């Protein structure tokens with residue numbers, strides 16, 4: 234798939250194009266040896282670029298329009314999927330998708346934010362920003378999963394909960410709070426994966442579980458770098474500084490003890506190699522379900538509670 | 550006036566940031582000039598228009614807790630700078646000036662006391678200290694206070710006033726939402742009541758966590774309560790917000806809170822509710 238390179242990807246794209254030309258069957262023996270050299274060089278450059286991504290570059294990758302979204306992973310990972318809709322209270326919110334999914338012949342409840350591709354799709358998906366109804370649909374389906382003993386897997390990818398009049402009227406804050414309250418006590422394994430953009434309470438509303446994982450180039454933050462720059466730097470152009478200061482990358486979160494595991498992405502990123510990214514995600518989900526299914530429920534809930542109890546840093 | 554008077558030589562350390570000093574005060578509600586003393590005697594509520602001025606932590610505790618019964622918890626739990634955060638100022642320096650301005654160690658004071666004779670654990674957030682934002686310490690103090698309530702079989706009262714996250718603590722701030730919700734869920738499982746009192750303003754991560762999951766939710770009149778701030782909403786939707794949007798009365802109308810209670814009736818109401826829960830099985 235062709236995609237628009239980010240600034241730091243430019244050199245890689247140019248070399249890749251050159252390599253493609255050299256490898257054409259009619260380009261002769263000399264070109265082939267040149268291609269071999271170039272291939273080596275390309276691998277080195279890629280390795281270097283992707284090993285030293287800045288936080289802001291990671292933000293760009295996490296928000297990349299070609300990055301796999303929940304429904305992309307659904308296609309690539311699960312053997313079967315039936316979408317379930319509606320909160321049974323007010324409406325259906327398509328910024329969150331949910332349903333029964335089969336993974337290696339096991340049934341799970343899959344719940345994820347869903348961003349849109351293109352203007353029309355984004356209007357339907359509201360750019361992945363849920364209203365309270367989205368969170369209440371998620372909650373309804375978590376309870377359904379609990380009833381039948383299905384593990385819950387959530388995929389987090391949102392710029393935040395939607396800021397609007399209706400959202401406030403119908404209790405955006407309550408919807409988020411109530412989800413966390415349900416998730417901390419849910420009597421089935423809960424695995425949460427930040428696949429792209431994990432922004433603020435809108436992400437955490439489906440982010441309380443036994444295992445919290447992050448894709449290598451995903452971000453997870455209390456506020457967007459733009460919002461933080463505007464408030465603290467009083468200058469919305471200071472996004473790179475804010476991204477750096479907020480410590481929002483997967484290695485940062487691992488270091489703070491917030492996440493359990495980083496799921497590796499192929500060199501070049503999930504937006505360019507979806508299948509590889511999906512394979513890694515699938516393995517991580519399967520491994521963690523396996524680990525959690527051997528723990529008695531009451532013990533699992535204790536460990537989940539202790540996990541959140543420990544979060545935070547202070548002096549005493 | 551109350552608990553800190555136990556030792557007569559000890560002056561209240563907390564300063565009154567944002568509360569106008571002097572003999573005469575201009576009311577933010579009706580813009581009339583009010584005599585300062587009259588305001589003090591009226592729990593800092595405008596006698597003309599009932600506008601509720603902000604209370605500081607001591608005033609809030611004195612309003613709700615019986616005289617000489619308050620015992621503070623976890624005073625020595627203090628903020629760290631886990632991200633070594635620096636924007637235009639260092640987080641360390643912001644903390645320092647907040648401490649100097651308010652005389653408090655952090656945005657939340659927790660403890661236990663009696664409310665018309667009923668034992669209760671109480672946590673009070675103050676907007677004066679960095680906007681009442683959710684530092685790790687705020688989450689930790691709530692966690693420990695609720696944990697003590699579980700051990701002592703006491704009900705919990707949390708008085709909220711907050712602008713939301715403590716950005717300088719990044720993801721650790723966000724996770725306090727989950728941490729506080731987790732411990733309150735445990736309190737609920739133990740069949741102990743939690744009364745959430747919302748004061749002006751309660752927004753962001755606090756609204757999206759402990760403030761919204763009270764067994765009973767009470768607000769002071771006209772308090773601003775919401776998830777997203779009005780300015781961000783206006784920017785997003787490109788229109789002006791209706792009159793009274795995100796005010797306590799608006800939330801009551803939309804079914805988000807149980808009652809709006811005037812300050813003079815707050816203690817009486819809380820005690821009345823606690824009395825019902827005394828009879829639980």
Ligand SMILES: [Zn+2]
Nearest residue numbers: 576579595598
């Ligand atoms: Zn007035």
